[in-house]
Amino acid sequence: MAYLPHTEEDRRRMLETIEKNDVEELLEAVPEELRQKKPLNLPPPSAEMDTVSLLRELASVNGDLDSYTSFLGAGIYDHFIPSVVSHITSRPEFYTAYTPYQPEVSQGTLTAIFEYQSMIAELTAMDVSNASVYDGGSALAEAASMALALSKKRNGLVVSKGIHPFYREVMKTCLTGQEVEIVEVPVTGGLTDLDRLRDECCDNTAAVIVQSPNFVGSIEDLKEVGEAATACGALFIAVVDPISLGILKPPGEFGADIVIGEGQALGNHPSFGGPLFGFFACRDKHKRSLPGRLVGQTVDEDGKRGFVLTLQTREQHIRREKATSNICTNQALNALAATVYMSLMGKEGLREVAQLCIQKAHYAREKINELEGFSSPWDTPFFKEFPVRTTTFPGEVIERLKSKGFLAGVSAGCFDSSLDDVLLVAVTERRTKEEIDKLVELLGDLGGT
Amino acid sequence: MNVPENLLYTKEHEWVRVEGSTATIGITDYAQGELGDIVFVELPEVDTDVKQLEAFGTIEAVKTVADLYSPVSGEIREVNSTVEETPEVMNQDPYGEGWIIKVQLSDTSELDGLLNPEEYTKLIS
Numbered sequence: 001m002a003y004l005p006h007t008e009e010d011r012r013r014m015l016e017t018i019e020k021n022d023v024e025e026l027l028e029a030v031p032e033e034l035r036q037k038k039p040l041n042l043p044p045p046s047a048e049m050d051t052v053s054l055l056r057e058l059a060s061v062n063g064d065l066d067s068y069t070s071f072l073g074a075g076i077y078d079h080f081i082p083s084v085v086s087h088i089t090s091r092p093e094f095y096t097a098y099t100p101y102q103p104e105v106s107q108g109t110l111t112a113i114f115e116y117q118s119m120i121a122e123l124t125a126m127d128v129s130n131a132s133v134y135d136g137g138s139a140l141a142e143a144a145s146m147a148l149a150l151s152k153k154r155n156g157l158v159v160s161k162g163i164h165p166f167y168r169e170v171m172k173t174c175l176t177g178q179e180v181e182i183v184e185v186p187v188t189g190g191l192t193d194l195d196r197l198r199d200e201c202c203d204n205t206a207a208v209i210v211q212s213p214n215f216v217g218s219i220e221d222l223k224e225v226g227e228a229a230t231a232c233g234a235l236f237i238a239v240v241d242p243i244s245l246g247i248l249k250p251p252g253e254f255g256a257d258i259v260i261g262e263g264q265a266l267g268n269h270p271s272f273g274g275p276l277f278g279f280f281a282c283r284d285k286h287k288r289s290l291p292g293r294l295v296g297q298t299v300d301e302d303g304k305r306g307f308v309l310t311l312q313t314r315e316q317h318i319r320r321e322k323a324t325s326n327i328c329t330n331q332a333l334n335a336l337a338a339t340v341y342m343s344l345m346g347k348e349g350l351r352e353v354a355q356l357c358i359q360k361a362h363y364a365r366e367k368i369n370e371l372e373g374f375s376s377p378w379d380t381p382f383f384k385e386f387p388v389r390t391t392t393f394p395g396e397v398i399e400r401l402k403s404k405g406f407l408a409g410v411s412a413g414c415f416d417s418s419l420d421d422v423l424l425v426a427v428t429e430r431r432t433k434e435e436i437d438k439l440v441e442l443l444g445d446l447g448g449t
Numbered sequence: 450m451n452v453p454e455n456l457l458y459t460k461e462h463e464w465v466r467v468e469g470s471t472a473t474i475g476i477t478d479y480a481q482g483e484l485g486d487i488v489f490v491e492l493p494e495v496d497t498d499v500k501q502l503e504a505f506g507t508i509e510a511v512k513t514v515a516d517l518y519s520p521v522s523g524e525i526r527e528v529n530s531t532v533e534e535t536p537e538v539m540n541q542d543p544y545g546e547g548w549i550i551k552v553q554l555s556d557t558s559e560l561d562g563l564l565n566p567e568e569y570t571k572l573i574s
Contacts, residue, residue: 288489313489313509322507322514 065270067405069435071364073385073426074215074410075136075164075262076270079243079353080430085267085340089333101293103308110307113295113332116339123245123342123350124259125252126281131293131330136262137170139278140209140239142291142325143258144171146282147207147235148180149324150289154206154234156181160192162214163239164262165415190218190378190387197225201232207257208232211239212248216412216424217385218378219244222254230255242266242279242338243428244383246347246354258282267341268334277331277338288314291325356429357384360436364427367440374443377422385426387412387419392446394423401442408439450573451478453544457520457560458569459502464544465520467560472521475548476508476539479573484510487536490517492549497525499552501559506549508539517549521559527551 006014011023020026027035046054070078089095093108100106113131120129133139144157159168161184172182181204185197192210201208208229212220222238229236237258238251243265251259264276282290288311296310316323345353361384368374373391390397394411401408413420427436456464462480466473481487489509499505504516505525529548532539539547564572 288491312512313514318512319514 062272068402068407069405069431069439070270070407071409071425071427071431071439072270072407073217074412074415074424075166075264076273076276077243077265077384077426077428078270078430079265079267079428081267081269081337081341082344084344085337088340089337094333094336101309103306107306109332110295110309112336112339113293113330114297114307115343116335117295119339119342120242120279120281123242123250124240124256124279124281125250126256126259127284128287128290128294129279129281130290131295131332132263132335133278133280133292133327134329134331135264135274135276135278136164136239136260137167137278138174138327139260139262139280140167141171141174142278142280142327143237143260144175144180144207144209146258146286146289146291146324147237148175148178150235150286151206154204155179156183156202156204156206158183158185158197158200158205158208158234160185160187160197160210160214160220161416162187162192162216162218162220163209163211164215167211167239187214187216190214190216190380192220192225194221194224194228198228198231201228201234203232205229205232205234207235207237209237209239212251213241213244213383213385215415216387216419216422217382217426218380219248219383222249222251222256226255229257241383243350243354243357246350246352247358248354248383252281257286263334263338266338268337275331275334277334279335279338287311289324290314291323292327293330353429354383357427360384360429360431360433361386361425361427363433364425364431364436364439367436368425368443371440371444373446384428385424387422388425389421390423391421394421397423397443397446400446401439404442406439406442408443450570451544452566452570452573454566456544457563457565458572459518459520459563460572461502461516461518462573463518463520465560465563467554467557470554470557471526472523472552472554473548474520474550474552475543476517477569477573478543481540481543481547484508484513484515484540486511487539490532490536490539490549492528492533493525495525495528499523499525499550501556501562508536519550519552520563521552521554521556523552523555525550526553 065078100109117129133142183200186193210220210225212222214220226236235257238256240261242263259281263279293309294311295307298308300306316326365386368388375389377387377389398408409423409425412422412424456466458464462477464475464477487510491507493505499519501522502518505519506517508515508517528550
């Protein structure tokens with residue numbers, strides 16, 4: 001079956017209509033020396049059966065989480081995804097629709113997004129959530145931009161180095177060209193140096209930004225951070241792990257103005273680092289500066305409830321250069337997966353997931369610390385991820401355990417050179433006691449060598 | 450089209466009523482008709498300085514955002530909280546309850562550069 005809709009007859013008739021002899025004539029505007037003379041180096045057409053066979057062979061070169069036991073983290077985690085999630089997301093109405101926001105024909109999609117927004121707002125204890133952004137990194141960039149837009153006279157950002165290094169990099173890239181003063185506060189002993197943070201806050205600070213749990217897994221004191229921000233009149237932006245909110249107090253209760261984070265852990269596969277989605281929530285008073293799409297509830301002319309994209313005057317297609325952001329998209333399918341996940345889990349399920357993460361991660365750390373050649377670099381409260389200082393180079397630990405079918409963790413040194421003897425180990429509710437014990441056994445076989 | 454005789458106008462469809470050295474400013478009936486339902490107004494703070502023909506705020510209708518331009522230079526003495534809370538008053542009563550800011554004039558000669566009711570009527574027809 002040909003997948004191109006035009007027959008030779010169609011092409012001939014189209015050419016006749018525009019009075020051209022062949023398609024080449026349409027390219028006359030392209031200089032001769034730039035034109036492709038030879039056909040592209042592509043193999044001949046392949047039957048479906050053969051194509052599937054080839055793709056299967058190529059895919060088999062990659063490892064997956066069915067073949068490996070994963071303790072990988074650093075922002076993307078192997079959490080359990082109930083099968084109902086894909087049953088709903090793979091419905092063609094959701095899966096194949098492109099930008100389905102016309103309210104006359106997209107009430108299902110808009111309803112789902114409204115539910116998503118409501119759940120995120122509830123989870124983070126904030127007033128409003130948008131329809132999602134690309135990922136945690138760009139959420140940070142957008143939050144920083146929003147804070148700068150709101151604080152007309154201030155252009156300083158106090159940013160903890162405990163925030164994922166990739167997110168900070170993305171934020172800096174997005175703020176290129178703007179007059180911003182970014183001050184990064186160091187992490188000492190696994191936590192943001194709060195004294196330094198307080199010192200750096202001044203009357204030019206537009207926002208104070210901290211991640212909890214932070215990049216090395218420690219739970220930060222958001223109350224203190226919130227107070228520091230309030231004291232200098234700055235906005236408080238919190239970057240959080242949504243799963244952790246199953247058990248930890250949400251940033252909204254600490255007075256956060258904006259709450260963002262990576263949403264992947266909610267019902268989305270780690271895949272090979274994406275696709276992901278970023279969640280973004282704020283206070284009602286700031287909603288007109290909220291970037292991204294926003295679904296609102298309203299009534300139609302018969303008084304029946306319906307949903308629409310709303311407050312569109314925030315967006316750049318209307319507000320142009322005065323808009324907070326030029327983002328005009330969202331990660332609908334990933335956010336939908338998260339919505340289905342959160343609906344299934346509910347408050348109790350999410351709490352259970354969080355509890356299991358904490359218990360298993362603490363068990364794992366305890367057992368690992370009993371081994372020769374492995375220790376905790378510091379002792380801070382943590383959620384589901386913790387650093388392990390290894391005498392064997394982390395890269396080698398990872399390689400050797402990979403050959404045994406275990407993804408031991410992430411080398412922190414890849415993100416921060418001061419941590420090049422640190423392995424970040426994440427333990428989610430998916431990891432059984434047997435798997436954790438096996439990890440410890442394999443690490444023990446390495447230790448001291 | 451309602452174009453009161455006792456006011457002066459800008460090409461950007463703002464009106465100004467001068468009483469002594471105080472100028473009260475709003476948008477015209479023509480402007481509110483063109484914008485449609487006004488849903489939000491972003492206003493400056495009292496004591497802020499404004500300059501003639503510079504934007505001092507924004508006005509939002511459902512599908513558009515427009516700048517508000519000051520007909521005069523001076524210092525903002527008062528801001529109408531009614532239009533912040535119920536922006537639709539700008540549609541209902543643009544020359545009365547729908548006033549936006551009151552400015553302490555710094556240069557009365559600027560008024561010569563504005564349009565009189567006749568000139569404004571011509572502009573909008």
